[in-house]
Amino acid sequence: MIYNIVFVILFILGLYTVLVKKSMIKMVIGLNIMESAIFFWVISLSNTGNLIPILQTYMEEKAVNDPVPQALILTGIVIGASTTAFLLTLIIELKKLGGSINLDHIKGLSE
Amino acid sequence: MISSNIFLLILIPLTTAFLIPLLDLLHIKYRKILVGIAGILEFTVSFSIIFTNFEFLKKGTLFLTYNLGGWSPPFGINLVLDSLGLFFSTLVSVALLLITVYSIGFIGHHEGKYYVLLFLAFAAMQGVILTGDIFNLYVFIELLTLTSAPLVAFKRNRNSTEASIKYMFYGIIGGLCFFIGVILIYFSLGTLNMAEISSHFTELNTRMQLIIITFFLLSMLIKLGIFPFHFWLPKAHSACPSSISTLLSGLLLKIYIYIFIRIFWIVLDYNVIQEIGLADFIVYLSLTSCLLGHIFALQADDIKRMLAFSTIGHISMIVAALALNTEAGFYGGLLHVISHFLMKSALFTGTGYLLQYTPSHNIKDLKGVGYKNKNIFISFVTASLGMIGIPPVIGFISKWYILLAFLEVNNHIGATIVILGSLTAVVYYFRFITAGYERTEVGTSKKERHVLSVFYREKIVTMIVYIFTFMAVITGVSFKLFDLPLKAVIDVITNPAYYINYVLGG
Numbered sequence: 001m002i003y004n005i006v007f008v009i010l011f012i013l014g015l016y017t018v019l020v021k022k023s024m025i026k027m028v029i030g031l032n033i034m035e036s037a038i039f040f041w042v043i044s045l046s047n048t049g050n051l052i053p054i055l056q057t058y059m060e061e062k063a064v065n066d067p068v069p070q071a072l073i074l075t076g077i078v079i080g081a082s083t084t085a086f087l088l089t090l091i092i093e094l095k096k097l098g099g100s101i102n103l104d105h106i107k108g109l110s111e
Numbered sequence: 112m113i114s115s116n117i118f119l120l121i122l123i124p125l126t127t128a129f130l131i132p133l134l135d136l137l138h139i140k141y142r143k144i145l146v147g148i149a150g151i152l153e154f155t156v157s158f159s160i161i162f163t164n165f166e167f168l169k170k171g172t173l174f175l176t177y178n179l180g181g182w183s184p185p186f187g188i189n190l191v192l193d194s195l196g197l198f199f200s201t202l203v204s205v206a207l208l209l210i211t212v213y214s215i216g217f218i219g220h221h222e223g224k225y226y227v228l229l230f231l232a233f234a235a236m237q238g239v240i241l242t243g244d245i246f247n248l249y250v251f252i253e254l255l256t257l258t259s260a261p262l263v264a265f266k267r268n269r270n271s272t273e274a275s276i277k278y279m280f281y282g283i284i285g286g287l288c289f290f291i292g293v294i295l296i297y298f299s300l301g302t303l304n305m306a307e308i309s310s311h312f313t314e315l316n317t318r319m320q321l322i323i324i325t326f327f328l329l330s331m332l333i334k335l336g337i338f339p340f341h342f343w344l345p346k347a348h349s350a351c352p353s354s355i356s357t358l359l360s361g362l363l364l365k366i367y368i369y370i371f372i373r374i375f376w377i378v379l380d381y382n383v384i385q386e387i388g389l390a391d392f393i394v395y396l397s398l399t400s401c402l403l404g405h406i407f408a409l410q411a412d413d414i415k416r417m418l419a420f421s422t423i424g425h426i427s428m429i430v431a432a433l434a435l436n437t438e439a440g441f442y443g444g445l446l447h448v449i450s451h452f453l454m455k456s457a458l459f460t461g462t463g464y465l466l467q468y469t470p471s472h473n474i475k476d477l478k479g480v481g482y483k484n485k486n487i488f489i490s491f492v493t494a495s496l497g498m499i500g501i502p503p504v505i506g507f508i509s510k511w512y513i514l515l516a517f518l519e520v521n522n523h524i525g526a527t528i529v530i531l532g533s534l535t536a537v538v539y540y541f542r543f544i545t546a547g548y549e550r551t552e553v554g555t556s557k558k559e560r561h562v563l564s565v566f567y568r569e570k571i572v573t574m575i576v577y578i579f580t581f582m583a584v585i586t587g588v589s590f591k592l593f594d595l596p597l598k599a600v601i602d603v604i605t606n607p608a609y610y611i612n613y614v615l616g617g
Binding site: 018024027031034035038041042045068069072075076079082083086087090091093094097098099 | 250253256268276290
């Protein structure tokens with residue numbers, strides 16, 4: 001239960017940052033908080049109090065946690081890292097091209 | 112039946128994408144040959160699948176599967192190609208060939224990077240269509256966003272970089288919503304296989320169903336650019352080179368329409384959505400978006416921006432027609448998928464040609480451009496007439512069927528909005544057509560702005576524009592040709608049980 005509450009708080013914090021903050025870097029951080037909140041939540045859901053995944057021969061009789069969510073999250077982390085890297089590259093490029101990374105200075109972003 | 116051919120549909124563009132940098136080490140001239148061959152190969156594979164399985168297509172029992180790694184469906188990742196998938200997969204293959212050939216003539220600078228990203232995007236599209244595993248679908252969607260965003264920023268100026276950043280933010284949030292939906296499905300049903308989810312989804316309690324549907328719906332609305340989330344679309348579709356605009360506007364949004372159909376009709380149960388009352392919400396939201404898209408297009412002075420806003424209107428119209436959940440609605444919506452693809456591609460490829468002769472995208476600078484380039488402008492006019500809905504171009508037929516679908520369920524608001532959209536389209540297309548035909552003495556202003564495509568081969572570009580226009584007209588005359596495939600597709604959409612039985616039982 002506590003995990004769900006923490007997830008909701010973190011997720012809304014991230015969403016708030018994306019929607020309200022004017023600096024693009026902060027928005028990227030907000031996206032990362034949202035992503036991390038989901039990853040954290042999934043891992044906490046998959047923990048049913050049993051052994052760590054990978055079933056080995058000497059632990060045949062025992063129950064293990066579900067390993068699938070962990071595989072999903074690994075993929076999710078890779079995707080998150082690459083999108084963040086690409087977004088930051090774009091922001092650096094925009095700054096180099098004479099643009100501003102403040103949303104207020106960008107003409108027509110709300111169009 | 113198990114067929115390894117369908118794996119080739121993903122493998123050909125994927126291999127090409129990674130072969131291009133390797134071949135560049137040898138000599139740069141091989142690059143164009145390689146992409147041409149890849150385009151033809153993909154086209155051949157796609158059509159050979161149709162011809163070898165034609166009798167199954169006729170009977171409506173076309174199901175081709177391939178289990179990756181030899182693990183059978185509930186455990187491994189499986190690729191499935193049914194009539195619905197084949198319909199969109201053929202669309203992608205046709206577009207791959209035509210857009211690649213267009214790019215050979217159109218793109219001059221940074222070709223290597225361009226083709227790598229283009230072919231990765233095509234591989235991701237085929238992956239989205241073929242996959243039978245919902246998490247795999249999510250990965251392919253993210254791959255699609257990650258490969259199309261650099262293409263949006265391809266011109267490397269301020270405007271396109273801003274457009275790409277915006278596109279990424281919306282894309283990532285849409286993707287996250289999809290991811291939450293996938294996770295909720297996994298923890299409530301314990302499976303990621305689409306057929307298994309489909310067979311057990313109705314066993315969930317209503318609250319859980321509602322939450323899952325909401326997240327998927329939110330994700331799809333963002334990705335499709337329906338009204339409250341459409342802000343990324345016009346800028347992204349107008350800031351990139353015209354070949355990319357063709358890809359984004361003509362094809363990419365159709366892939367999201369495919370995901371919309373696959374998720375809401377086959378994986379989740381559309382009857383549940385109707386019982387909750389969300390179906391009406393989707394219909395009226397997309398109708399609002401349709402009207403607003405056409406109205407925004409009225410005040411756009413930038414030609415590519417106008418075309419992008421018109422895309423919002425048409426995509427929303429397709430979604431509204433599909434969301435009616437009647438056979439006529441599916442028929443009209445799916446026919447409009449083809450017709451919008453052909454006409455919008457003709458318009459964007461033609462615009463790409465015309466913009467080489469103008470200093471900017473603005474309507475003021477477009478004066479006289481059509482008068483000077485009559486051969487291309489005639490196909491621009493033909494495609495515009497199709498968008499408005501004038502026979503014999505296919506746009507008339509598909510709009511007609513959508514109109515009939517709205518009238519069949521006595522949705523007079525929908526019918527009115529479809530007609531109003533067409534009337535608005537008359538105004539905003541003819542603004543540009545009259546400007547184009549104005550006789551002015553501007554002189555040759557080809558080199559007035561920095562032109563991206565220096566190695567510009569007019570003949571290839573003209574050929575592709577003509578092919579798109581010709582296809583739009585010829586399919587408009589012989590639209591009965593699509594009866595058979597569309598019937599098979601509608602059969603698959605309305606009976607998810609076929610899909611479940613085939614994947615899990617066969």
